[in-house]
Amino acid sequence: MVVVKLVVLAPYYEIATYIWSPYLRGWVAKELRARCAEPVLLWADDANRRKLWEAVKDTETYGVLGVGHGWEKGIVGQKDEVLLRVGDEITPEWKKVVFAPVSCLVGKELVPWLVEQGVPAGIGEVTEYWFTAEKINPSGESPEEDQLLKYFLYAEYTFWFRLAEGVTAGEAYDAMIAEYQRQAELAKQVDPMTYRCLVVDWQNRKFFGDRNYKLPLAPGRILTRTEVSAAGKRLPKDRRDVVTVAGRVVAEDGSVPRGWVTVRVVSKLGERSDSVALGEDGTFSVVFEFQWERNEDVEYSVTAAYGGWVGERCYVPSRAETTLTVKSTLVPTLLRIEKAVAVRDGPLVHFGVSGVLRDADGVPLAGKVVEVVAGDGEIRRTWAETREDGTFVAEVSKSYPPLQTKAAVYARFKGDDTYQGSEDMRIVAFPPNWDFVKILVAAATAAALLLALLLAALL
Amino acid sequence: MASFEELVEAARRLVEQPLSFSLESFLRVVEDYVNSLPENLKESYLGVMVGPYRKVVKRKDLPRVLREDPEFRERFIHFLAGE
Numbered sequence: 001m002v003v004v005k006l007v008v009l010a011p012y013y014e015i016a017t018y019i020w021s022p023y024l025r026g027w028v029a030k031e032l033r034a035r036c037a038e039p040v041l042l043w044a045d046d047a048n049r050r051k052l053w054e055a056v057k058d059t060e061t062y063g064v065l066g067v068g069h070g071w072e073k074g075i076v077g078q079k080d081e082v083l084l085r086v087g088d089e090i091t092p093e094w095k096k097v098v099f100a101p102v103s104c105l106v107g108k109e110l111v112p113w114l115v116e117q118g119v120p121a122g123i124g125e126v127t128e129y130w131f132t133a134e135k136i137n138p139s140g141e142s143p144e145e146d147q148l149l150k151y152f153l154y155a156e157y158t159f160w161f162r163l164a165e166g167v168t169a170g171e172a173y174d175a176m177i178a179e180y181q182r183q184a185e186l187a188k189q190v191d192p193m194t195y196r197c198l199v200v201d202w203q204n205r206k207f208f209g210d211r212n213y214k215l216p217l218a219p220g221r222i223l224t225r226t227e228v229s230a231a232g233k234r235l236p237k238d239r240r241d242v243v244t245v246a247g248r249v250v251a252e253d254g255s256v257p258r259g260w261v262t263v264r265v266v267s268k269l270g271e272r273s274d275s276v277a278l279g280e281d282g283t284f285s286v287v288f289e290f291q292w293e294r295n296e297d298v299e300y301s302v303t304a305a306y307g308g309w310v311g312e313r314c315y316v317p318s319r320a321e322t323t324l325t326v327k328s329t330l331v332p333t334l335l336r337i338e339k340a341v342a343v344r345d346g347p348l349v350h351f352g353v354s355g356v357l358r359d360a361d362g363v364p365l366a367g368k369v370v371e372v373v374a375g376d377g378e379i380r381r382t383w384a385e386t387r388e389d390g391t392f393v394a395e396v397s398k399s400y401p402p403l404q405t406k407a408a409v410y411a412r413f414k415g416d417d418t419y420q421g422s423e424d425m426r427i428v429a430f431p432p433n434w435d436f437v438k439i440l441v442a443a444a445t446a447a448a449l450l451l452a453l454l455l456a457a458l459l
Numbered sequence: 460m461a462s463f464e465e466l467v468e469a470a471r472r473l474v475e476q477p478l479s480f481s482l483e484s485f486l487r488v489v490e491d492y493v494n495s496l497p498e499n500l501k502e503s504y505l506g507v508m509v510g511p512y513r514k515v516v517k518r519k520d521l522p523r524v525l526r527e528d529p530e531f532r533e534r535f536i537h538f539l540a541g542e
Contacts, residue, residue, distance in 0.1 A: 015515035016506045069513045080511065104509040130538055133504045133515075148503055191500055192463035193518070200538060 004037045004215050006160065007055045009066030009101050011047035011078040019133045020067045020102070022140030023153055028065075030141075031157065034307055035164035036221045036314035042066070047077035052084070056093050062215050063098040065160050070103030070125075073110055086110055090117035098169060098213065102156055104128045107206045114208075121169040121209030123159065123176075129205075130197040148194050151187045155180040155198065163215055165317050166223045170211025177202050223252045224318040226261070228304040232326035236295055236418045237359070241269075241326045246285040249278055249306045251315060256282045259309035265290075267300045278306075295417040300324045330420040332360040335370065335413045342407070342430035347399045349374070349430050351409050354393045357386050359419065364390025368413055374398040375408040402433035402440075461491035470539035485536070490522045507534060 008029060010021040021043070029039040040055050042048075047068070055061055068075045074085030086109055099114055100123035107124025114122055133149040143150035158179040162172035180202035187194040217223070228247035235242065243265055249257045261284045264273040272288040284304070292298065301323050308317035337355040353372050357365045366386055372394040373381045384394035392411075400407060406429045415421030461469075469488040472480040493501060496518060506515035514531045516524045525532045 014513065015504070016508055016513055019504065019506065019515065067508070069508050069511075071509065071511065076511075102508065104507065128507045128509050128534060128538065131506050131508075133506065134499070134502075136504075191503075193500075193505065196463070196467070196539070197505075200541075 003060045004164070004221075005040050005055075005058060005061045006032055006037050006063040006065060006164075007052065007061055007097075008032075008039045008041045009047050009052065009064065009068050009077060009083070010041060010043045011068060011076075012044040013079050015136060016069070016131075017067065018136045019138075019146075019149065020131075022138050023143065023149075024066050024140070026140030027142055027153070028157055028160070031161055032164060034310065035161060035317055036308065036310060037164040037215070042077070045078050047083075048081050049077070049083050052077070053091075056097055057091070059093070061093070062096055063100070063160070063163070065101055065157075067102045070101075070106040070110070072105045072108040075101065075103050075106055075110065084110070084114075086113045090114065090119070092118075094119055096120065098122060098163065098209075098215075100124075100159060102129055107204070107208070111206075111208050119209065120213040121207070121211070123173060123205060123207055125201070125204050126206055127200065127204040129201055131201075132191065132194045132197055148187075148191065151183040151194060151198055152201070155183045155202070161317070165319075166214065166217070168211060169209070169213040170207065173207040173211070177205070180205070221314045221316060222255065222257075223316050224257050224306055224308075225250045225252070226304050226306045226318045226320040228263075228302060228320040228322050230265075230300065230302045230322055230324040232300065232324050234295075234326050234329040236329055236331050239292055239295075239418070241290045241292065241298060241300075243288045243290065243300055243302075243324065243326070244285065245288070245302055245304065246283070247304050247320065248281070248283040249315075249318065250282065255313070256280070257306070257309055257315040258311070259315060260307050262305045262307065264303045264305075265300050266303075267298050269298060295328045295330070297328055298326050300326065328417075330415065331418060332420050333365065333413060333415070333422040334358050334360070335411055335422040335424050337409070337411050337424040337426045340409050340426040340428045342409075342428040344430045344433060346435055347402070347433060348397050349400050349407065350395060350397045351428060352393070352395050353409055353411060353426075354391065355411050355424065356390045357392065357413055357422075358390055364388070365419065366390060368416075368419070370394070371410075371412045371414070372396050373410040373412065375410060376400070376404075400430075402436035405429060405432055460495040461488045462495070463492065466492045467539050467541075470536045471541075473536055474540040486522055486525060489525060493519055493521055507531075507538075509534070 010024040011017045012021045032039045077083045095118035098121045107126040111122040111124030134146045138145040143153040159172045159176035162175045184198035230245045233242045251257045262275045263286045269290040276284045305319040309315040335357050339354045341352045343350045366388045368386045370392045374396045380398040382396040384392040386392045410425045412423040469485045473485045501519040
């Protein structure tokens with residue numbers, strides 16, 4: 001049923017190919033099959049000129065990928081046998097084949113020349129292709145086996161995987177370059193040398209030919225479209241965000257695809273991923289939690305990648321991306337003054353204030369600082385910390401005019417990075433300054449007496 | 460101890476000011492860089508896929524290979540210097 005064939009060059013005869021080629025035989029071949037393309041693996045001694053040209057003659061072959069040492073005018077396979085070089089007679093079968101193995105320098109002359117000869121599209125490095133790696137001769141089942149080479153593998157084969165998913169060669173190339181850039185950023189913290197290699201590689205990895213070229217759609221191969229949306233909720237009391245990702249996979253023929261979706265959510269708080277099976281209606285849903293330290297806006301990048309399904313029919317993988325910003329949110333609070341009393345001591349008035357601080361759910365808030373202010377004119381303030389049950393007690397003193405008998409006191413919680421601020425106010429009554437009143441009365445009495453005596457003397 | 464940035468800077472100086480910065484000075488920076496690497500990176504490989512000439516070296520062997528192999532040295536310096 002699957003009739004799109006891709007030739008995978010995998011020579012295996014010295015260190016670079018011992019490092020790279022096992023991933024072509026394992027991971028790359030598996031991923032191509034998952035995308036309804038059949039890898040034609042030219043492994044070790046089969047990576048020779050005769051087998052390559054025979055494979056290209058097959059009317060169902062539409063691409064050449066893999067690896068090989070190269071120079072400006074050609075590329076070699078097993079034991080440095082020249083596979084293809086500028087000046088070869090390019091037979092008509094080549095004119096349906098995308099040519100993009102990983103190789104040094106072939107972007108300078110070989111690949112542009114192939115395109116001139118009628119090859120629809122190709123990718124080639126215009127300088128050397130540099131890489132880093134940890135392991136020789138891995139099993140090659142997953143890039144995760146090699147924590148350095150994985151950056152190159154994930155980036156490079158994005159082109160072929162996307163092409164097999166049905167996009168144009170130009171779109172697949174753009175996705176590959178973007179993935180090189182993304183992988184470079186990931187590698188930056190791990191190893192600057194690997195970062196440097198990735199940057200040099202993508203900057204010099206050039207596309208040639210028809211950006212609109214597509215692999216043909218084989219019978220039984222059904223394109224799909226992934227739709228995704230994400231919603232986030234900030235839980236400031238728990239200091240975490242809950243991100244819910246939901247979506248569906250739609251087949252172009254209206255049937256319901258089977259298979260799995262891998263959802264990945266990335267933010268400055270970290271990365272989470274999970275694979276979930278599609279429901280009977282093609283939908284999926286997954287929930288992630290992210291802990292945070294600071295209550296600030298967080299942007300989440302969400303990718304949902306449908307891995308395809310090969311059965312009686314072949315559903316081609318697809319993916320979708322979206323972003324989501326979860327805004328900082330504070331928990332409302334309620335501060336209540338429960339009791340406020342005042343005692344006059346001459347010009348000074350001493351206030352005693354007690355109250356309680358709770359959140360919007362009525363839960364007492366302990367260890368929070370409450371400011372208590374005696375108002376009118378020049379203010380006086382003090383601070384108290386709330387106890388386990390959210391209560392606080394504070395005293396503050398302030399001078400008032402002798403005849404003033406009431407004043408406002410305020411209690412205020414300014415808030416923090418979890419809780420909103422709140423405040424309360426009471427008008428508190430207190431007596432006038434009796435000492436001053438007595439003096440005033442005595443003075444008035446004396447003045448009246450003096451006035452009476454003066455009047456008596458005059459009369 | 461030399462960082463990767465210092466290694467890049469040394470390569471640039473060697474390319475741009477060959478009279479004021481010697482190859483020996485560059486190789487000493489390489490040695491310092493290699494010595495500053497964690498063990499797993501010292502044991503890791505750096506490779507380049509050039510046709511008839513090809514090279515994959517363990518990073519801990521970089522100072523020796525750079526002394527012994529002028530072609531690799533030339534390519535490595537220009538890779539670092541960004542030319």
